[in-house]
Amino acid sequence: MAFGYRESKIEVSEGTDGTHHIELNDVGTTSIGEVGQIFPERRDSAMLTFPCFEVYATFAHGMSGGLVIDEAGALCGLVCAGCDLADPNAMPLSYAATLWPMLTTVISADRGVGYPRGVKYPMIDLALDKIIHAVGLEELDPKRFPGHSLPQTGR
Numbered sequence: 001m002a003f004g005y006r007e008s009k010i011e012v013s014e015g016t017d018g019t020h021h022i023e024l025n026d027v028g029t030t031s032i033g034e035v036g037q038i039f040p041e042r043r044d045s046a047m048l049t050f051p052c053f054e055v056y057a058t059f060a061h062g063m064s065g066g067l068v069i070d071e072a073g074a075l076c077g078l079v080c081a082g083c084d085l086a087d088p089n090a091m092p093l094s095y096a097a098t099l100w101p102m103l104t105t106v107i108s109a110d111r112g113v114g115y116p117r118g119v120k121y122p123m124i125d126l127a128l129d130k131i132i133h134a135v136g137l138e139e140l141d142p143k144r145f146p147g148h149s150l151p152q153t154g155r
Helices: 100-104 124-128
Strands: 002-014 020-031 034-039 052-056 067-069 075-082 094-098
Touching (some): 094 100, 100 124
Antiparallel strands (some): 002 020, 002 067, 075 094
16 A cells, blocks of 8 residues: 655745744545565666566555555555556556665664764664664665674574
8 A cells, every 4th residue: 555645735925023834735645556566676777777666556646755555554665656557447557666775875863872973874774773663674685785784584
């Protein structure tokens, strides 16, 4: 299931005293479908050049960046593309970015007491330190996370 906002509108006005008022109006949208093909590296070399999966559902324009959750309610992707098919009777087709590559993104956010401040680190550190909960870390390719000790599978 995917959830995102479409038709978002932001209006900013200024009061006579100089204060600003921001009004945000969003239209929340959901879409439900089944996963089709999974592309562990990329779907193509032009549009979807990152790990993603196809979903037989309609992701409306504006839903990009919205959550894609599985039947257990776990976050498994982000809405990234919807296709407008010429045939209105054709099965809808959309795409979601997988989350695992995000764990290689280097960020700089203070994590609180017990962690150094003002340093950069890959997001996998948040999962390994249990600051965020991630299921399936033992399935990750260790080559993508050099210098990190990933949990081992029990197989």
